[in-house]
Amino acid sequence: MKIGIMVDSLRLPVREGIRKARELGAAGLQMYAVAGELSPESLGPSARRELADFIHSEGLAVAAICGDLGGHGFLVAEDNPARIERSKRIMELAKDLGTNVVTTHIGVVPESQKDRFYTVLHDACTRLGEFADKAGAVFAIETGPEPAARLGRFIRSLPCTGIRVNFDPANLAMVIGEDAAAAVRDVADLVVHTHAKDGIMLKRPDPVALYRAFAEGSAATLRPDDYIREVPLGEGAVNFPKYLAALRDTGFDGFLTIEREVGDQPAEDIRRAVQFLSVALRAL
Helix, strand or coil: EEEEEEHHHCCCCCHHHHHHHHHHHHCEEEEEECHHHHHHCCCCHHHHHHHHHHHHHCEEEEEEEEEECCCCCCCHHHHHHHHHHHHHHHHHHHHHHHCCCEEEECCCCCCCCCHHHHHHHHEEEEEEEHHHHCCEEEEEEEEECHHHHHHHHHCCCCCCCCCCECCCCCHHHHHHHHHHHHHHCCCCCCCCEEEECEEECCCCCCCCHHHHHHHHHHHCCCCHHHEEEECCCCCCCHHHHHHHHHHHHCCCCEEEEECCCCCCHHHHHHHHHHHHHHHHHHCC
């Protein structure tokens, strides 16, 4: 397994962030590509080649691209045609930058297949997965709002192989209290990328209400900070030695990409996270 860093977590201009990721000891990186200078419309063919060459010159690989469009994911049927087309452009950008993995949230997968939102998500992911199959890419759904086993069943029901899993152990711990080591075995055949993140559940939320609050921002009636808290690696509910051993046992050899979404000293937190993971991986 290799250590990556989410460049955006460093809160630096893109190229400074890439250099900093290398200085901190990463082997790879992940970048958001949904808006600004890294959006598909902002990077033409020559700019894509130039950025890919720059990353390579720093001795780094692109572990994944984040294509999370925010909002309600793919739960709103009338919004999905435009969101699907934009996600396709992000997958094309990812391939040009040297990775076949695009990660995202899609919304909470309902337990019942009879739920109308299940059908909406299934239809959207079928279209995305079929495009990914043709493009030689994968669209990786991030774990968190539903049990990993449910997400796995949903993905395996799709008539394509282009939908996979971006495993985030902190989301599972914070939102539904699921043990990462057990959960990773439920989707072992689907995991293509992971986020190295930690957190705690302050009080148990309704996952649907929580993710609606993320989508609606200041207009929401629920305050996510009252329910969940992200913390530095090793200080939360994720048992990393047990989790990493489970990943190893499944045969996963991809990236553990450090994501730090909060905190006043992101570079220092990420430096400590690299050290934490390095020690934990050597102990396996």
